[in-house]
Amino acid sequence: MPTHYNGTQEEILALDSYIKLSRAADSINSRLSNSPSMQxxxxxxxxxxxxxxxxxxxxxxxxxxxxxxxxxxxxxxxxxxxxxxxxxxxxxxxxxxxxxxxxxxxxxxxxxxxxxxxxxxxxxxxxxxxxxxxxxxxxxxxxxxxxx
Amino acid sequence: MPTHYNGTQEEILALDSYIKLSRAADSINSRLSNSPSMQxxxxxxxxxxxxxxxxxxxxxxxxxxxxxxxxxxxxxxxxxxxxxxxxxxxxxxxxxxxxxxxxxxxxxxxxxxxxxxxxxxxxxxxxxxxxxxxxxxxxxxxxxxxxx
DNA sequence: ATCAAACTATTTGATATCGAAATATTATCA
DNA sequence: TGATAATATTTCGATATCAAATAGTTTGAT
The missing domain is CATH 1.10.10.10 (Winged helix-like DNA-binding domain superfamily/Winged helix DNA-binding domain)
Structure with missing residues (x-):
């Protein structure tokens, strides 16, 4: 997950979207699987x-x-x-x-x-x-x- | 990932969004990590x-x-x-x-x-x-x- | 009809990841 | 100073993945 890349504007935008996508999926999944309702x-x-x-x-x-x-x-x-x-x-x-x-x-x-x-x-x-x-x-x- | 749930419209919309989020993250990550450039x-x-x-x-x-x-x-x-x-x-x-x-x-x-x-x-x-x-x-x- | 080859389903083995507990080292303060 | 807290890393046990191995079934040439 490259967080310090010097690239074109298109690359930086795509990287940024990718990082946000990964973070959102990870944090939602982790909140869900740690929920006590999961038994x-x-x-x-x-x-x-x-x-x-x-x-x-x-x-x-x-x-x-x-x-x-x-x-x-x-x-x-x-x-x-x-x-x-x-x-x-x-x-x-x-x-x-x-x-x-x-x-x-x-x-x-x-x-x-x-x-x-x-x-x-x-x-x-x-x-x-x-x-x-x-x-x-x-x-x-x-x-x-x-x-x- | 509940795919056959009968619920309120709000629930179904949220489920649908969640499934799409998981699928998008999974498929992008899998394409990236299977890429030969990853050495x-x-x-x-x-x-x-x-x-x-x-x-x-x-x-x-x-x-x-x-x-x-x-x-x-x-x-x-x-x-x-x-x-x-x-x-x-x-x-x-x-x-x-x-x-x-x-x-x-x-x-x-x-x-x-x-x-x-x-x-x-x-x-x-x-x-x-x-x-x-x-x-x-x-x-x-x-x-x-x-x-x- | 038969039986080897191809096909499909499941398991095994090696490795990656995670969380929690164990270990090693350092910092704090009575 | 020395006991206790704090921090960094490792170990342990469980789950997940992929590829290869195993078990069982179907096909098709004879």
Whole structure:
């Protein structure tokens, strides 16, 4: 994150935007994951539970793509959720390469408690912006994310 | 990252903004760190070299704050840079709690090669936005990062 | 029908990062 | 001076990533 670069005006503007983007994302994520409402869930664990409660039982590689995390990490994420009794693995009997992940009753309860709090936390983070501004921001960010 | 939440309009807008923010930051960072110009440097290693070349020799905890990473990680980051011969540690003789990190000749050469390429990569990422839009984006992000 | 090669899903291994606790050194002040 | 506080760095344990290895399934030539 170059903070002392002598360059053209275009370069400096882009650098500045990049630094602000990184800082904003980092600080929002850190505020969210340190929030007590997260119940000791990591962002990945949260994402898995959230996907399961809305989409039903899923196999690992689908879960991986839903939460935008690497598939090789799903093994650990699910290991840890399983240790806490929040999900259950079941080897698919038709295609034995797949393992289907199911929410347990405890997992369902946790995510149904945590999710609304998490959403409220996000909403409160974004309340420094008006709705207009949030829409504006979303449009700018979409361009950057697409392929920029 | 809740993608299927039924909530109020305000909640959905905030969620949507949050998802776009995360995606934009992730995809830009991943494009930058996979770029061949990075010469096998991690983002942290790059940040350390960049701070050293612009600010001169620094001790670990200052470096940590400059690159916005946890201080406990600096030990490893500097270990690895030292293994590659890009920096050198020197225990401060006046206050022996401190270790001052110096760029070596090789380190200086590498960062002076990589930095302009990195800046160019960032500039090109942001070229999907006009300068006006980048300024607008910067202003919105600053509000979010500040304390949101 | 069969079985090797290609394909897909998951796990393992190496490394990076983080937070909290441990260690090393120095500063303070009773 | 010596006990205690303060600061700098390292270590430890956990989680995340990527690439390579492993396990299981499908395909297609024979």
């Amino acid at each position: 000791e869930l990591t962002i990945s664990q949260f994402g898995v539970l959230e996907a399961l409660v809305h989409l039903g039982p899923l196999c690992q590689n689908v879960l991986g793509s839903k939460i935008l995390k690497s598939n090789s990490n799903m093994t650990t994420v699910i290991d840890n959720l399983e240790k806490r009794g929040l999900v259950k693995r079941e080897r698919n009997s038709e295609d034995r390469r797949m393992i289907t992940i199911h929410l347990t009753k405890e997992g369902k309860e946790i995510i149904e408690t945590v999710l609304p709090q998490h959403v409220a936390a996000i909403k409160s983070q974004f309340e420094v912006l008006t709705q207009e501004e949030q829409i504006q921001l979303g449009n700018l960010l979409r361009k950057l994310g697409r392929q920029g | 096998e440097l991690t983002i942290s290693q790059f940040g350390v070299l960049e701070a050293l070349v612009h600010l001169g020799p620094l001790c670990q905890n200052v470096l940590g704050s400059k690159i916005l990473k946890s201080n406990s990680n600096m030990t490893t980051v500097i270990d690895n840079l030292e293994k590659r011969g890009l920096v050198k540690r020197e225990r401060n003789s006046e206050d022996r709690r401190m270790i001052t990190i110096h760029l070596t000749k090789e380190g200086k050469e590498i960062i002076e090669t990589v930095l302009p390429q990195h800046v160019a990569a960032i500039k090109s990422q942001f070229e999907v936005l006009t300068q006006e839009e980048q300024i607008q984006l910067g202003n919105l992000l600053r509000k979010l990062g500040r304390q949101g």
